[in-house]
Amino acid sequence: MITFESVTKEYPDGTSAVSGLDLEIPPGKITVLVGPSGCGKTTSLRMINRMIDPTSGRVLIDGADVAGTNPAKLRRGIGYVIQNAGLFPHRTIVDNIATVPMLNGESKAKSRRTALDLLEVVGLDPAMARRYPTQLSGGQQQRVGVARALAADPPILLMDEPFSAVDPVVRHNLQEELLRLQSQLDKTIVFVTHDIDEAITIGELICVLNVGGVLEQAASPKELLENPANEFVSSFVGKDRGFRGLSFVAANGLTLAKPPVILRGDALEKSTSAWTLMVDDKRRPLGWLPPEATTTDESQPLAEGVFSPDDSVRRALDIAILAPSGSAISVDDEGVLLGTVAAGDIVESVRSNGSSATVGVTV
Numbered sequence: 001m002i003t004f005e006s007v008t009k010e011y012p013d014g015t016s017a018v019s020g021l022d023l024e025i026p027p028g029k030i031t032v033l034v035g036p037s038g039c040g041k042t043t044s045l046r047m048i049n050r051m052i053d054p055t056s057g058r059v060l061i062d063g064a065d066v067a068g069t070n071p072a073k074l075r076r077g078i079g080y081v082i083q084n085a086g087l088f089p090h091r092t093i094v095d096n097i098a099t100v101p102m103l104n105g106e107s108k109a110k111s112r113r114t115a116l117d118l119l120e121v122v123g124l125d126p127a128m129a130r131r132y133p134t135q136l137s138g139g140q141q142q143r144v145g146v147a148r149a150l151a152a153d154p155p156i157l158l159m160d161e162p163f164s165a166v167d168p169v170v171r172h173n174l175q176e177e178l179l180r181l182q183s184q185l186d187k188t189i190v191f192v193t194h195d196i197d198e199a200i201t202i203g204e205l206i207c208v209l210n211v212g213g214v215l216e217q218a219a220s221p222k223e224l225l226e227n228p229a230n231e232f233v234s235s236f237v238g239k240d241r242g243f244r245g246l247s248f249v250a251a252n253g254l255t256l257a258k259p260p261v262i263l264r265g266d267a268l269e270k271s272t273s274a275w276t277l278m279v280d281d282k283r284r285p286l287g288w289l290p291p292e293a294t295t296t297d298e299s300q301p302l303a304e305g306v307f308s309p310d311d312s313v314r315r316a317l318d319i320a321i322l323a324p325s326g327s328a329i330s331v332d333d334e335g336v337l338l339g340t341v342a343a344g345d346i347v348e349s350v351r352s353n354g355s356s357a358t359v360g361v362t363v
């Protein structure tokens, strides 16, 4: 548990970066500090590892005031990841990652073995170990940054806009990767971003800060979308919070229809006015056949994907909107067809169960 007790930070020029921050950051979860530029996110984060000391108030880790711990020692137990990874340019990837274990007294050989293992953990080919940072893409460097922060196996990980410098696709992959890692590692992660979408994707607790380091709301993503505490939070969360709220509604309650189905290889007996789903011999969906199709060669691949009952209504609606047929296909764990649901029926289902902002309803 990381606790901020009435923490204030005023810089020597009089800037009030954080004022009277009271916050409890739970262990083993991802807590996101989010807010507009200059609201004191980085300042708050850096007060945890004493890169910055508060002007008044206390930051406690498991009840102990960090002010009583030697900063260098403190930082070796707290991983730190920043934008652009901040790798040492003249060290190879393996040596970048091995730095902290070596500082902690591990032998070079053992530290390098740890580093190679971590490359795999963060999804990088160990063959990259001998390269230098500039020989990696931005996303790969960011993964190395995460591996380096994990190298001493610290219980706490501080991440300051770690994925901001990469393109949206890589960013999405890195977010997914972080969630996958966290499901195995259970670290206490404090993550700074100015992007509310990123906060909602990865955060278990989201702390919305206003300029001057004022905490406007600390809540789960679902709670934040459902009940923004005030005007500032609701405008920061965005106008489409109703749609985003569907991320927290399970798709398992949607009523599925049985679409017309044709087996791959079978001849079309008669043309139909409806979209027909082509399946394989195990009833796994392969593609949509347009109305009036005369041959299965006209089938359109399922580029938009399929959803499972464990997915969210948002995912189902997204698929339905993108699908040429206007319907989303649901499959079981083996990829076998369960049924389909049209975009309009998804919306109707949500509406009849209350507005989508009333997340948590089972449709």
Ligand SMILES: Nc1ncnc2c1ncn2[C@@H]1O[C@H](COP(=O)(O)OP(=O)(O)OP(=O)(O)O)[C@@H](O)[C@H]1O
Binding pocket: 011, 012, 013, 015, 016, 017, 035, 036, 037, 038, 039, 040, 041, 042, 043, 044, 194
């Ligand atoms: N060393 C400093 N001296 C004076 N003022 C500073 C210093 N560092 C930060 N500030 C100011 O403190 C306020 C909070 O800065 P901070 O970097 O914590 O914000 P942030 O929310 O992380 O912003 P961003 O999203 O733009 O990175 C800002 O007004 C900033 O200009």
